[in-house]
Amino acid sequence: MTTIILDAGHGPNTPGKRTPDGKLREFQFNSVVASLVGERLIREGVTIRYAHESSRDVPLHERTAIANRLRADAYVSIHANAHGNGWSKAQGIETYIYPQASKSASVLANYVQKALITACQRTDRGVKKADFAVLRDTHMPAILAECGFMSHRTEATLLQSKAYQLQCARALTFGILCWIYNK
Numbered sequence: 600m601t602t603i604i605l606d607a608g609h610g611p612n613t614p615g616k617r618t619p620d621g622k623l624r625e626f627q628f629n630s631v632v633a634s635l636v637g638e639r640l641i642r643e644g645v646t647i648r649y650a651h652e653s654s655r656d657v658p659l660h661e662r663t664a665i666a667n668r669l670r671a672d673a674y675v676s677i678h679a680n681a682h683g684n685g686w687s688k689a690q691g692i693e694t695y696i697y698p699q700a701s702k703s704a705s706v707l708a709n710y711v712q713k714a715l716i717t718a719c720q721r722t723d724r725g726v727k728k729a730d731f732a733v734l735r736d737t738h739m740p741a742i743l744a745e746c747g748f749m750s751h752r753t754e755a756t757l758l759q760s761k762a763y764q765l766q767c768a769r770a771l772t773f774g775i776l777c778w779i780y781n782k
């Protein structure tokens with residue numbers, strides 16, 4: 600039995616995490632996509648736990664503690680990116696792993712990144728390394744996917760569309776399933 604932790608980054612009222620015009624809060628996108636991924640993975644027999652809550656911004660140490668306590672097989676954090684404070688030209692999709700990540704985490708990140716690019720047809724920013732708490736403090740392969748820029752006009756519109764949310768969810772699901780079947 601495989602257990603995956605899905606983490607919709609931030610919370611419903613986290614300051615700053617929104618499009619420059621205020622139309623989209625990052626958590627709206629993250630949490631919708633996390634739910635869509637969860638539904639799909641459950642249908643595939645995967646056990647799902649969510650690290651976020653709909654009513655508060657769960658502190659990062661709580662999110663990683665949940666994952667470690669459950670001895671989950673993998674931790675997948677879902678985000679939308681931003682560059683600067685206003686609209687910006689930065690665009691595309693990237694997936695993060697910890698600088699000292701395991702081979703398995705790297706494989707998971709590559710599956711997910713490739714699936715997102717194939718499905719969403721956005722600029723491929725690649726798999727990158729960063730010292731993020733959810734990557735550092737989890738005891739299992741952990742990745743953080745940035746599914747597009749809230750600060751890019753085209754991507755801000757896409758991130759608000761049901762079609763794009765579904766496409767991201769399908770891609771994340773496919774990437775995670777590829778990893779499960781090949782681990």
Ligand SMILES: [Zn+2]
Pocket residue numbers: 608609616625678679680
């Ligand atoms: Zn975020």
